[in-house]
Amino acid sequence: MNAIRKQPVYHRQRLLLYFLECLPAKQTDKRRGLSDSDLQKLLLLYCKDVGSSHYDFVPWDYGGYSFQCAYDLNLLEKRGWIKRQDNKLILNQKIDNEHWAIESEERKMVRRWIPQYPWRGEELIAQTYRVHPYYALHSKMKGRLLNTEDLTRVDNSLGTVKNGEVILFTLGYEGIHFETYINKLISNRVAVLCDVRYNPFSQKFGFSSSMLLQVLPRLGIEYRHFPELGIVSKKRQSLHSKADYESLFDDYCDNLANRKAGLRKLRQVVESKRRVALTCFEANHQYCHRHCISDFFENNYHYQVEHL
Template sequence: NLYIKNSLVDFIKLLKVDDKRKLDEVVKLYGKMSNDTLIKHTYINYPYYATKSLIAESILNKEQINKINSQKKQSNETILFTIGYEGISLEHYLNKLVLNDVKLLVDVRKNPLSMKFGFSKTLLSKYCESLGINYLHIPEVGINSDQRQELNTQKDYDELFERYKKTTLTETDSYQLKIIELLKKYNRIALTCFEADVCQCHRKPLAESIEKFPIFDYKIKHL
């Protein structure tokens, strides 16, 4: 992609001294490399970042490809993961999914919108699919935003989740069974919502409810 600056502001002059020094170092090391050369350099020196590449085989030799393949995270163990994105970047979040070989991300937010870049439904599904991770939104098992007001203590969260267990979780057996069927199909799926602390997120009681079904015989892991 080509980007053209249409502002008269000299952003280089606005940089802090240390930031400018680091930028100068990057330009000195890599500024004269072509796109293909820079990609090849990155893949050879940081093979993990090529594990999802669609072009690696066309620019690397067999030995280099084998090195990349050795970095791929694959597991046959069936696990139901849960993950929140509070306090971490999109890159960190996606890396967690890749490192745990998640095949399907199940968004269990009632409203899949976010002020944080990359975590609204459209973009999140796009970035997941670019990494070979499927995306599915199941809002029926979410909690309405108006019920999430004034949550100041763990007791507030606990009371909210007790109501959630007695209402939503008793009314959504079909969706919870659907999640189990998806787990059987994909082996490694992750339920996602916002909160970093799983004890302050409905994905924990949801996972525990799913775990109680007689046909569930798998491991649960909170990332």
């Protein structure tokens, strides 16, 4: 079986197996396996405690949640590394002889760490809320699991913003987790995400419009696509130097007059929703056309612009 089973490529996927390995394997042991919820909560606590960047989490219906983790668990199940039984995730076979597990320092770290958190179910959920109140922001259970003082900490976890302040944010998703990106929107109280990619599809997990449309509204953030403000793919094929980018953006700015309808529509969104973010791929806004759009609004309408 091992010879034909596809190996987990990423360290983050191996981490999930290390977690499940630490739990009782006997069929008669009631502690056997982990529910999806318990694994997500333990993983959140682990990543925060040890400073791991394997996964990030968003405040979801029942607390901190990683979409990437859920995807990886399904992948590991399809490949035969884990199975689901009685609503629990269970390691399907021993990993002692796998070359990537034998000398893994993280495997040793997980074994030392996991006994610190014996709670499961609602006790574990409540513990994550108390330690990391931000992740309880959208919880359906916080009113039942937390006391008044804890709930106040949840409400205050985002800080305050000036009412009515108009800010045009820009951000890219290059090099960061989907969940990290979403947290930037939440922490800056973004009301609408305006996607200025010509084609809102990405091979990077989470960043196609279909996923954004599925996730953002449940967090109180509206998603809108502005293809008329995008740059067609053929114009982005030969960008090898800073001069190439500058030439592309000079051409884009020179032809903004041809995009008046899109700019007008975007301005209406900003004036109405007040805290709006422009998004595209590049991490550095100077290498993305979104800075041309934000510069236009800053120069012509004196909007405050913040590049996240």
